[in-house]
Amino acid sequence: MPARKTGQGQSHVDVSIATEPNDIEAVPTLLKEISLAFNSLTTDNAGREKLLAKCRTLTGAMAGLNFGVDSRLWELMVQNSDEPQKASELAEQLGIDHVLLSRLMRHLGATGYLIEIGVDEYRLTNFTKAMSIPAIGNSYLAMLSCTSAGPMRFHEFSRKRNWVNPTDAKDTAMMYAYGTTMDTFSWQQSLGYGSHFSDHMSGYALGFLPWMASSFYPVKERLINGADTDPEAPFLVDIGGNVGHDLELFHKFHPEVPGKLILQDLPVVIGQIQDLESSILRMEYDFHTKQPINGARAYYLHNCLHDWPDEVCESILAQVKAAMKLGYSRLLIHEHVIPEMAAYWEATALDMVMLTLMSAQERTRIAWYNLIETRAGLTITKIWSGGKGSQSLIECELPL
């Protein structure tokens, strides 16, 4: 059986199945229920016990869900029909062991990921349909199969380092857990999950308000007005932009901008690009080295600085700073800005990912000022908030 293909956005179901409500009228009640359930987890033991039971079912379910992505079960079921499907027939179509598939599907039926219709017969839920979308299904493979030992053995890593906050990019819990010296990106590439990770990043922002929407950041006032109108002038450089999903979205929102949109990432990632808006320039670039594009209207760093401890970020920022033009260039850092109190769980959860995989962090407001102004010598002009639980856009300039 050939390996499952990866690639941005290829699927037989529309991504709205995962990002839009299936029953719009149920949304207010569901929101109330989620909020109540979340509060009960933080205030009473019965809620915590329920969560522990869910964790037990989830561990096994992950095996079945990932199996379904890698074996193309979800893809096949979506293609077949919306009707009940027999495990025996699916096993035959996929060329896999029927006994094995029946066991996995039984657990997924028992835990609500599939609807059990009869003996060995199931229908997809919207959740399992969405698992056939590369940006969603491949995320599970990229993150769980390559890195999950990092959080699981974090306590041991931490004990052996005297319970000190880790800040060494060359000594991470993920490296410790897998016995490798590779960072997370190289590690995923080495295991054959590089393109799955790109799919993960393509899907990561789904459902959030894009930073270039006028209700988030006024692109026209802050970037387009006053920009060099030479069509060859660099307008926006996405540093560590992966396979270009952010620039493509930017192009959709603002096809009229003067100058060039430039995508930079490591050669292995640029080489994985399958489809990209033709006007976007692709450039192989290592952000630890001299920035080759000078005087762009804006440089954009999304989800990059959170991957690295302050010392490394300072050096990445020094390369951008050296290329910026005084009074013209802006640096846009798109990341969580965690409030000092009442942090939102999605941001703290991502902080735990950074802690256990990269010895890095999601930063609080104070930590950002310390990194950007005190350490890197740039000025924060304004922080534009994307709303509760969303990332913010930190706009920076060279100090006058």
Ligand SMILES: C[S@@+](CC[C@H](N)C(=O)[O-])C[C@H]1O[C@@H](n2cnc3c(N)ncnc32)[C@H](O)[C@@H]1O
């Ligand atoms: C967490 S991903 C963020 C991708 C994209 N900016 C986004 O938000 O979807 C980090 C990106 O940094 C890239 N990266 C890691 N090390 C790099 C380096 N030394 N130079 C350039 N890019 C690098 C990775 O390949 C990856 O695409």
